[in-house]
Amino acid sequence: MEALLNPDVAQACEYPGNESRMNWESTPFPVLTDAQFHQWQALLEDRTGMYISYYHRSLLQSNLIIRMREIACASFDDYYAKVCAKPSGIVEWNTLLDRVMVQETRFYRNPESMELFCEYLTDQIRRKSRNEAINIWSVGCSSGEEPYTLAMLCQQMLLKEKRALSNFGVTATDISLPVLSKAREGIYNVRKLVDLDRRLVDQYFEQLSPDIYRVGSELKQKVCFSMANMIDVDKSPLRNMDTIYCQNVLIYFRKELKHNILNSLVERLAPKGLLVIGQGEAVDWQNPHVERVQNNQTLAFIRRN
Numbered sequence: 410m411e412a413l414l415n416p417d418v419a420q421a422c423e424y425p426g427n428e429s430r431m432n433w434e435s436t437p438f439p440v441l442t443d444a445q446f447h448q449w450q451a452l453l454e455d456r457t458g459m460y461i462s463y464y465h466r467s468l469l470q471s472n473l474i475i476r477m478r479e480i481a482c483a484s485f486d487d488y489y490a491k492v493c494a495k496p497s498g499i500v501e502w503n504t505l506l507d508r509v510m511v512q513e514t515r516f517y518r519n520p521e522s523m524e525l526f527c528e529y530l531t532d533q534i535r536r537k538s539r540n541e542a543i544n545i546w547s548v549g550c551s552s553g554e555e556p557y558t559l560a561m562l563c564q565q566m567l568l569k570e571k572r573a574l575s576n577f578g579v580t581a582t583d584i585s586l587p588v589l590s591k592a593r594e595g596i597y598n599v600r601k602l603v604d605l606d607r608r609l610v611d612q613y614f615e616q617l618s619p620d621i622y623r624v625g626s627e628l629k630q631k632v633c634f635s636m637a638n639m640i641d642v643d644k645s646p647l648r649n650m651d652t653i654y655c656q657n658v659l660i661y662f663r664k665e666l667k668h669n670i671l672n673s674l675v676e677r678l679a680p681k682g683l684l685v686i687g688q689g690e691a692v693d694w695q696n697p698h699v700e701r702v703q704n705n706q707t708l709a710f711i712r713r714n
C-alpha cells in the first residue's frame with residue numbers, strides 16, 4: 410500500500426536504534442486512543458483532504474510523537490489543543506503539515522507523462538497565435554522538481570517550434586509553506602538531477618559547489634509558486650490552463666472529494682487543454698467535458714471545445 414504519511418519521520422521514531430540520535434527521554438510513548446485517532450483523522454481530512462485509514466494509525470501516531478517530543482508536549486490532547494488554538498495554532502499546524510505530508514518528488518518523474526505533456530504541448534503551441542501565452546499549472550508541486558521540469562520542457566518545445574521562449578508561465582501550488590520556500594530557492598543536490606538530460610542541467614542550472622546546483626534565474630522567473638489548498642480549488646481564480654499537471658496528490662483523498670476536485674480542475678482547463686493525473690489515481694472518474702487520452706502509462710484527459 411502507498412505510504413500515506415511521511416514514513417521517514419515515522420521510522421526515526423519507531424526503531425530503537427535511532428533513540429540516541431533523537432535524544433529520547435525515558436518516558437514511554439503515549440498511545441493514541443480510538444477517540445484521539447478519530448479526532449486527528451477528522452482534523453487532517455477536514456483541513457487538507459488527506460484521509461488516514463485505520464491501517465495508517467501507527468504511522469500517524471509516530472509522526473505526532475516526533476513533533477510532540479521536539480516541543481516537549483506530553484499528550485496528544487494538549488498537542489491537539491495547541492494546533493487548533495486560534496490564531497496561534499496556525500504556525501504549529503504548518504509545521505505539523507510539513508511533517509506528515511508525503512513530499513516525495515523527482516525531476517522528470519514519470520517520463521511517460523512528461524512525454525505525453527510534450528506531445529500535446531506541441532499541438533497547443535501550433536494552435537496558438539505567436540503572442541498567445543501557454544499556461545501550465547502544477548498542482549501539489551512539492552519542492553519544485555515537477556514545475557521546473559515542466560518549464561524546461563515547455564521552453565524546449567517552444568524552441569523547437571521557433572516561438573518566443575518567454576511566452577509561457579508555470580503556476581505551482583502546494584499546501585505546505587516549507588516545501589514552497591524550498592521550491593522558490595531552487596537549490597538541489599546533484600543526486601536529484603540524475604533523471605534529467607545533461608544538456609538541460611547545463612542549460613538551466615548553475616553549479617554552486619561540486620554537489621549543489623541552483624535553478625538559473627531565467628527559468629525561475631517562469632515559475633510562480635504559491636500556497637493553495639486543493640480542497641478549495643473551486644474558488645481558485647486560475648482559468649484557461651493549457652495543461653494541469655496533478656500527479657501523486659489525489660491518492661490521499663477519498664473518492665467524492667477527489668471527483669469534486671477533478672471536476673473543478675476541468676473547469677479551469679482551456680478548450681483542448683490537457684489534464685494529467687497519476688496512473689490509477691482516479692480510474693472511475695468521468696466528466697462529460699473531457700475525453701480520456703488513449704495511453705496505457707498515464708491517466709490524462711483532454712478538454713473538449
Ligand SMILES: C[S@@+](CC[C@H](N)C(=O)[O-])C[C@H]1O[C@@H](n2cnc3c(N)ncnc32)[C@H](O)[C@@H]1O
Nearest residue numbers: 457511512514549551583584585638639656657
Ligand atoms: C507526493 S508529493 C507529489 C509532488 C509532485 N506532484 C510529484 O508527483 O512529484 C504530494 C504533494 O501534495 C501536496 N498536498 C497534499 N495535500 C494537498 C492539498 N490539500 N492541497 C495542496 N497540496 C497538497 C503535499 O504537500 C506534497 O507536496
